[in-house]
Amino acid sequence: MRDRPELDTDPAAVLDPEQREAVLAPRGPVCVLAGAGTGKTRTITHRIAHLVRRGHVAAGQVLAVTFTARAAGELRTRLRALGVTGVQARTFHAAALRQLRYFWPQVVGDEPWPVLEHKLRLVGQAAHRAGADTSADTLRDLASEIEWAKGSLVTADGYAAAAAGAHRDTPLPASQVATVYAGYEELKNRARTLDFDDLLLHTAAALEEHTGVAEEFRERYRCFVVDEYQDVTPAQQRVLDAWVCPRDDLTVVGDANQTIYSFAGAAPRFLLGFTRRFPDAVTVRLQRDYRSTPEVVSMANRVISAARDRPSGTRLQLVGQQPGGPEPVFAEHDDEPTEARAVADAIADLVAAGVPAGEIAVLFRVNAQSEVYEEALDARGIPFQVRGGERFFRRTEIRAAMRALRAAAASPPDNADLATAVREVLAGQGLSGEAPGGSSARARWESLRALSELADDLAATVPDADLDRFVAELDARADAAHPPVVRGVTLATLHAAKGLEWDAVFLVGLVEGTLPIQYAESGAAIEEERRLLYVGITRARRQLSLSWALSRSEGGRRHRRRSRFLHGLAPEDRPAARLRPAKGKKPVARCRVCGAPVAGTVAVKLSRCASCPSDADTDLLQRLRDWRTGRAKELKVPAYVVFTDATLTAIAEQCPADLAALVAIPGIGSAKSDRFGADVLALVRGEQITG
Numbered sequence: 001m002r003d004r005p006e007l008d009t010d011p012a013a014v015l016d017p018e019q020r021e022a023v024l025a026p027r028g029p030v031c032v033l034a035g036a037g038t039g040k041t042r043t044i045t046h047r048i049a050h051l052v053r054r055g056h057v058a059a060g061q062v063l064a065v066t067f068t069a070r071a072a073g074e075l076r077t078r079l080r081a082l083g084v085t086g087v088q089a090r091t092f093h094a095a096a097l098r099q100l101r102y103f104w105p106q107v108v109g110d111e112p113w114p115v116l117e118h119k120l121r122l123v124g125q126a127a128h129r130a131g132a133d134t135s136a137d138t139l140r141d142l143a144s145e146i147e148w149a150k151g152s153l154v155t156a157d158g159y160a161a162a163a164a165g166a167h168r169d170t171p172l173p174a175s176q177v178a179t180v181y182a183g184y185e186e187l188k189n190r191a192r193t194l195d196f197d198d199l200l201l202h203t204a205a206a207l208e209e210h211t212g213v214a215e216e217f218r219e220r221y222r223c224f225v226v227d228e229y230q231d232v233t234p235a236q237q238r239v240l241d242a243w244v245c246p247r248d249d250l251t252v253v254g255d256a257n258q259t260i261y262s263f264a265g266a267a268p269r270f271l272l273g274f275t276r277r278f279p280d281a282v283t284v285r286l287q288r289d290y291r292s293t294p295e296v297v298s299m300a301n302r303v304i305s306a307a308r309d310r311p312s313g314t315r316l317q318l319v320g321q322q323p324g325g326p327e328p329v330f331a332e333h334d335d336e337p338t339e340a341r342a343v344a345d346a347i348a349d350l351v352a353a354g355v356p357a358g359e360i361a362v363l364f365r366v367n368a369q370s371e372v373y374e375e376a377l378d379a380r381g382i383p384f385q386v387r388g389g390e391r392f393f394r395r396t397e398i399r400a401a402m403r404a405l406r407a408a409a410a411s412p413p414d415n416a417d418l419a420t421a422v423r424e425v426l427a428g429q430g431l432s433g434e435a436p437g438g439s440s441a442r443a444r445w446e447s448l449r450a451l452s453e454l455a456d457d458l459a460a461t462v463p464d465a466d467l468d469r470f471v472a473e474l475d476a477r478a479d480a481a482h483p484p485v486v487r488g489v490t491l492a493t494l495h496a497a498k499g500l501e502w503d504a505v506f507l508v509g510l511v512e513g514t515l516p517i518q519y520a521e522s523g524a525a526i527e528e529e530r531r532l533l534y535v536g537i538t539r540a541r542r543q544l545s546l547s548w549a550l551s552r553s554e555g556g557r558r559h560r561r562r563s564r565f566l567h568g569l570a571p572e573d574r575p576a577a578r579l580r581p582a583k584g585k586k587p588v589a590r591c592r593v594c595g596a597p598v599a600g601t602v603a604v605k606l607s608r609c610a611s612c613p614s615d616a617d618t619d620l621l622q623r624l625r626d627w628r629t630g631r632a633k634e635l636k637v638p639a640y641v642v643f644t645d646a647t648l649t650a651i652a653e654q655c656p657a658d659l660a661a662l663v664a665i666p667g668i669g670s671a672k673s674d675r676f677g678a679d680v681l682a683l684v685r686g687e688q689i690t691g
């Protein structure tokens, strides 16, 4: 994601008339009902900035909530770009956790109970006690049922009736699920721990039942904003009611067509019923899509117009505002590793063509799909961050860097500015001037660089910030699971991608059983899967690729079918539409030396087994390396962005005589051959390249 500084702070200059109406509405209830990319998040950040700037509310009295840590980070980033600091922008859970920690001594009296990160162990014990099946699948399903019930404010006693009413597909007879649920609650209380849903329930209860707590809270926060309101659960709504009550200073924005957490109890009825609840609310509808090209917008409109049973008020037709761009690309592959390599090749081409890796995302339905993409990107030396980077603060190099920064803060260097002081500490941790080779070394380097860039940002916004302040900022971010943006391709689930945007988006693994996911059986569950595709498509600004593979593993049976949602969208009966149409379907690669089939990215690239001898022209290889260093310096990119070591070796072994032979080397796409082909062929011919 790019931080798009919205430096022009005059709302009239950067907002359309409907957005402006919502931004300038007086304090009180405001509802923005609009499709993806129409500027909902932009509207709320401008509204907050407007209210703060005009002195209607102090920044510290605003609480803005959203649904993922990264989306909360995006809110903060955009607010900072508008010059507003001090607003609390958090996920519901992070906000509740903070409040609960603060109020716990008043409400309960002892040390706050720790939060249970994984509930499966306790669910397993409860299932065992109830004599229920304890297989891994059943336990996971039981945990989901408990989450749904708690998110829907359903107790164990009420579970059976509520589950029947909601047509839940229960993993065990409902009465048995209820017994496991009750047993789980008992074990958890006995262990004096809280699960994520308890954070919400206890926060609401503390505010509802303790007048002192409620008064103190209402003194502190006066203005509430909710992004992605379509995905609020009854438990979150209860917390929100406890926060806002008895005032009505609440702005909500959402898109019912992007409801993707129904499985956890979320319901767009709160969004769609907002004006019934607050009849004086200022209500605004937006239709102009400022994010995506008309090509992407048209695809999004087609996907969502096929949705069944859309509630009234959700039939928005997006109108693209961006100039035209490339048509979305569809591609079918034989197997997942091939799909992943094709995607990684296309990404390498985009990067070579100048698209920053941080502006590219690969989105999939379930986390398990991530791994082949991690491998494929690794093999090409393309940096990436997984699952929104929530694990950032747990990385070894980051923990070590934080220890070193803390130590340095205790005895700060004289007269060094923050950015320099941080860079010096991080240099000791391995942040060299240039990215090192080798993918894990580079991943470590990228995360240290992200820390150093965060220090630059802080120094720019808080001029007198010192190391102590920086360490405090890092602690706060670690607490809120808000990592800095690591410059790399984002690999994330569709659920984690909501609210975000990238120049190029690759939607992968679009097969039946994955999207829709195989356990989506009811009509309603299928519709939620369709909305997930809509969310995925609408993340793309310009480039959109949709792909699928017929078998999971290489050489496996090709029995998978393309996702039903692509029917009518994908060009039909195309045997193998390719991400890179220039290249035909690849025959099985064989070793040039021994003739055996080769597998693995590097071996395929070299067209020989790793164990067979290299016949590289070592003199040419050296000249290619020297040339690469020069080009990388000139373009101010790491050397591997020009060509990886494996690609240079392949060129020096295969000595391509023309462009066709050059692009036949796996990993060299049309973008790279356009850009570097002439140089490379000249080097192969033994010519000198002059600057």
Ligand code: ATP
Pocket: 004, 014, 015, 016, 019, 034, 035, 036, 037, 038, 039, 040, 041, 042, 043, 255, 258, 289, 290, 291, 498, 499, 500, 501, 538
């Ligand atoms: P989503 O439903 O995906 O969360 P959204 O409605 O919140 O989308 P935003 O993220 O606020 O949309 O806006 C999408 C993009 O369009 C952003 O890059 C934003 O800066 C830009 N944008 C929004 N409104 C305008 C405008 N009036 N003029 C120019 N650009 C705009």
Ligand code: MG
Pocket: 040, 041, 042, 227, 499
């Ligand atoms: Mg948004």
